[in-house]
Amino acid sequence: MNGRLRWWAGVLVPFALLAAGRWVLPLPFVVEVLIFSVYTMACNFLLGRVGFISFGQPAYLAAGAYGTAFYLYYFGRDPLVGILVGLASGAVFSALVGLVFVRLRSDYFALVNLALAVIVYHLMQKVLAPITKGDNGLWFLDRMSSTPLLDLARPDGFVWFAWLVAVGVWALYKYLDDTVFGACCLATKTNEDKVKFLGYHDFKVRWTAFVLANTTAALAGSLYGVYFGFVSPEMASAARAADPVVVTILGGTGTLYGPLVGAVAFVGMKDLVSGVVGNWEFFVGLLLVVIMLAGERGIWGTLEPWLRRRLVWRRPAPALQE
Amino acid sequence: MSHHHGALSVEGLHVAYGEAQVLFDVHLTVPPGGLVACVGRNGAGKTTLLRTIAGFLRPRAGQVRYGDVDLVGRKPYELARMGIRYVQQDKRVFADLTVRENLRLASSATGDWDWDAVFRYFPRLKALLDRKGGYLSGGERQMLMIGRALLGRPKVLLVDEPTEGLAPAVVEQLGGVFQELKGQATILLVEQNLPLVGRVADKVYAVKEGRVVAEITDREAIRSAAVEAYL
Numbered sequence: 001m002n003g004r005l006r007w008w009a010g011v012l013v014p015f016a017l018l019a020a021g022r023w024v025l026p027l028p029f030v031v032e033v034l035i036f037s038v039y040t041m042a043c044n045f046l047l048g049r050v051g052f053i054s055f056g057q058p059a060y061l062a063a064g065a066y067g068t069a070f071y072l073y074y075f076g077r078d079p080l081v082g083i084l085v086g087l088a089s090g091a092v093f094s095a096l097v098g099l100v101f102v103r104l105r106s107d108y109f110a111l112v113n114l115a116l117a118v119i120v121y122h123l124m125q126k127v128l129a130p131i132t133k134g135d136n137g138l139w140f141l142d143r144m145s146s147t148p149l150l151d152l153a154r155p156d157g158f159v160w161f162a163w164l165v166a167v168g169v170w171a172l173y174k175y176l177d178d179t180v181f182g183a184c185c186l187a188t189k190t191n192e193d194k195v196k197f198l199g200y201h202d203f204k205v206r207w208t209a210f211v212l213a214n215t216t217a218a219l220a221g222s223l224y225g226v227y228f229g230f231v232s233p234e235m236a237s238a239a240r241a242a243d244p245v246v247v248t249i250l251g252g253t254g255t256l257y258g259p260l261v262g263a264v265a266f267v268g269m270k271d272l273v274s275g276v277v278g279n280w281e282f283f284v285g286l287l288l289v290v291i292m293l294a295g296e297r298g299i300w301g302t303l304e305p306w307l308r309r310r311l312v313w314r315r316p317a318p319a320l321q322e
Numbered sequence: 323m324s325h326h327h328g329a330l331s332v333e334g335l336h337v338a339y340g341e342a343q344v345l346f347d348v349h350l351t352v353p354p355g356g357l358v359a360c361v362g363r364n365g366a367g368k369t370t371l372l373r374t375i376a377g378f379l380r381p382r383a384g385q386v387r388y389g390d391v392d393l394v395g396r397k398p399y400e401l402a403r404m405g406i407r408y409v410q411q412d413k414r415v416f417a418d419l420t421v422r423e424n425l426r427l428a429s430s431a432t433g434d435w436d437w438d439a440v441f442r443y444f445p446r447l448k449a450l451l452d453r454k455g456g457y458l459s460g461g462e463r464q465m466l467m468i469g470r471a472l473l474g475r476p477k478v479l480l481v482d483e484p485t486e487g488l489a490p491a492v493v494e495q496l497g498g499v500f501q502e503l504k505g506q507a508t509i510l511l512v513e514q515n516l517p518l519v520g521r522v523a524d525k526v527y528a529v530k531e532g533r534v535v536a537e538i539t540d541r542e543a544i545r546s547a548a549v550e551a552y553l
Contacts, residue, residue, distance in 0.1 A: 180430040183423045187416045193378070194416070197409075198470065199402035199431035 011171045014260055019163055027159060029271050031227060033263045034162040036247065038169050039220035040259035042213040043244035045173060048254025049182065050209045051189030053106070055241040056113025057217050059120040062236035064090040064218025066124065066132065069231035072140040074131075079144045079152065083222040090218020091211060098210040102203065117238045124233035132233065141229025150226075158227055165223065169216060174256055185209045217244075250288060252298025261300040328389020329354050330375070330478050330508050335384035337367075337374050344370045346532045348384070350510075352478075352525075357500060357509040359519045361549055362529035368512040369411060371529070372480045375510070376408035377401045388478060388508075402431070405477035409484065411512075413463045415470075417456030421447055424455060424466055425473065432474020440469040443499045461492035468499065479509045485518055497521050514553065520545040528552030 022030045039061060046052040067089025068082040076082065101112055124132045132138065144152055149164075151157035176182040184205050187195050195202045225231045243266070251262025266284060274280040291298055330352040337345040344367045352358040360368050373379050375386050377398040386393040393401060398408075416424055425447075429435045441448045444465040450458065458466065464484055471479060485493040493515060500522040503509060513519050519526060526544050528536040529552075536552055538544055 180426055183416075183419050183427050184430075186418050187427060190416045190418060191414060193398070194410070194414070195427075196378075196398035197376070197402055197407065198428050199399050199474070200427075201397075201399050 007174070010256075011167060011174055014257055015163065015167045015170070018260070018264075022156065022159055026271070027156060029267060031159050031162055032271065033260075033267045034159070034166045035220050035223045035227065036267055037260045037263040038166050038223065039217055040244050040247045040251065040263055041169055041173055042216035042220070044248045044251070044253065044255075044259045045176075045185075045209065045216070046213045047245065047248055048258075049177075049185040049189065050206060050213075052102075052206075052210065053110045053245060054113040055110050055238075055245065056115070056117040057214075057244045058236045058238065058241055059113065059117040060090055060094055060214040060217035061221035061224070062117075062120050062124060062231075062233075063093040064215075064221030065225040065231045065235050066138075066221075067218070068222040068225040069138040069140060070131070072143055072225070073138045077143055077145040078147060079150050079226045080147050082144070083219070083226060086222030086225065087215060087219050090221065091215040094211045094214030094218070095207075098207045098214070102206040102210050114238060114241055117236055117241050121233050121236040121238065124236055135233060137230055137232030137234075139230050144226065144229060162223055162227070165219070169219065170256075170260070177256065181205075181208070246284065246288060249298055250284070250291060252301030252304070255298065255300045255304065257304075258298055258300045261303075262298065265299060328391075328477070328508070329356075330510060331385075331387045332371070332375065333385045333387075335371070335374065335386065336382040337370055337379055337384075338382050339379075343382070344532050345374070345381075348529075348532075348534050350527050350534060350537075352508050352510050354508055355505045356524045357504045357511060357522055358525045358527065359511045359513050359523035360527050360529055361512075361514060361516070361519060361552060363553055366529040367532040368529050369482055370532075372408060372482050372510070372512055376406065376480055405475060406480070407471035407474075407476045407478065408480045409467050409471050409482060411482035411486065413460055413467065413487075415455035415458065415463045415466050418454065420452050420454050421458070421466055422451040424470055425451075428470040428473040434474040437473075440472055443472065443502065444469050461488050464488060464492070464496070468496075472503075476507050479503070479507050481509065482512045483514065484511075485513065485515045493518060516549055516553070519549065 018030065018033065039057070043054065043057055046054055064086035068086035071085040072079065072082040097116065101109060104112055125134055146152045146157070150161045184195065184200055188202050188205050192202045195205065221235060224235065247262040247266045248258065250265055251258030251260070265287070269280045269283050273283055294302060332348055332350045335345055335348040336343065348371060350358070360371065362368050370379065374381055375393065377393070377396050377400070381394060388406065393406070419427070425437055425440065429437070446462065447465055447469055450462060455463065455466065468481070468484065484496055497518050500509065500511065504522070511523065523544055526538040526549055527534050528538070528549065538549060543549070
């Protein structure tokens with residue numbers, strides 16, 4: 001198999017499996033896995049590539065969701081335009097916030113983002129209530145019109161659109177992994193000083209990565225908005241701030257398939273296990289503890305070496321002795 | 323590799339970490355295309371000197387110039403883009419990146435994709451292109467760090483104890499590389515390996531407790547054990 005074919009197989013095979021799942025799994029489950037995987041890809045990039053742990057992802061999710069909701073509630077009917085508006089809102093919001101936030105590192109970065117989520121929640125619930133309708137939220141399901149790409153009239157119209165978006169985002173991150181920018185992000189995570197020695201403006205690298213990742217989170221928010229036809233301040237709730245971080249670690253931080261695997265596991269427990277037993281969070285917590293004790297590599301990080309051996313993938317080279 | 327353009331000069335440099343002053347009135351000059359070594363005991367201030375020249379520390383007073391250009395106050399990445407490269411002592415490359423990715427980063431920053439020049443000095447790197455930095459030996463990491471710094475036609479190389487902890491054969495190889503680099507870049511080498519210093523340096527500054535206590539320009543004195551008195 002040549003390199004290009006292998007590259008596309010790497011993109012399409014996991015999502016083809018998920019698409020096939022559409023016929024055996026509940027439709028809402030597949031949609032939520034797709035959207036949540038997009039949400040987690042952003043967190044995975046920040047945490048795995050740049051070394052930023054953020055507990056403020058709901059703020060960026062809400063920025064995209066409310067951008068879409070404002071457009072669809074007050075101005076237009078085309079959900080695709082609404083998603084583009086949400087994407088732009090997320091990009092502008094994270095670009096402005098990033099100017100200050102990416103100067104911070106580690107725990108301060110995590111906490112200032114958490115504070116941002118609290119602020120956004122308060123803004124949407126109270127301060128901007130005249131236009132956000134506070135806790136009642138904005139309802140626009142009936143206002144949206146179908147488009148050839150996003151046929152909302154068909155029950156499975158949205159799932160294929162979400163599938164395309166998720167494949168596109170995943171391909172983008174897979175592509176970035178192989179670029180100089182991707183390497184630069186990983187290098188800043190390892191050693192910022194050395195990135196400067198090479199002539200890179202480390203702040204610009206971190207800022208670009210931050211904006212890219214949080215615009216991705218905003219895209220997930222836009223998708224949620226269009227899927228539910230409803231947006232409320234709950235989207236920015238700090239109570240759900242740890243979710244994308246947990247799913248990233250659950251799937252395998254910094255791995256390409258981790259967000260997808262983590263989303264399947266997380267949403268699976270939330271939607272499927274909770275139907276059988278209550279307190280699904282208990283099982284997520286338990287699984288997280290087991291994964292940490294098993295080597296901190298997440299589900300995919302643990303499975304991958306095993307699959308490599310079974311499928312005769314490229315083996316890591318042994319270390320040379322000096 | 324480009325030819326040199328100017329001398330590196332440090333004049334009246336005072337550097338402090340907060341209240342603790344580390345360098346006192348340091349003067350030194352590296353002639354264009356020359357290789358000057360800085361020797362001294364651990365804690366003498368040699369690394370602080372290199373970090374200040376590389377833009378990581380702002381001096382309390384004094385000047386650092388390359389030719390006619392004042393380097394004080396410039397950011398490290400600006401200096402790197404000007405061709406002033408710093409090879410740190412810690413031998414830590416980007417462990418998660420392969421040798422190829424490490425070189426790509428340097429090439430992308432400098433626009434110099436001619437890796438043959440690097441492989442001419444360090445042929446071993448060519449066979450290690452797909453190996454991650456974390457799997458390299460100390461010598462290989464040092465080769466990669468210097469090789470990376472060579473991309474983009476550096477004008478000045480600031481190299482901090484490159485032979486520390488390396489096998490004699492690798493030290494020998496690095497000595498040969500520095501010999502070859504002389505005349506092509508202006509090099510300030512911090513080193514405690516006196517046989518290597520004797521082999522490659524045109525001039526030696528001895529640093530003790532933050533002050534330059536001797537400037538040795540006589541080749542015979544550099545090659546002899548005279549320098550050892552300052553360690």
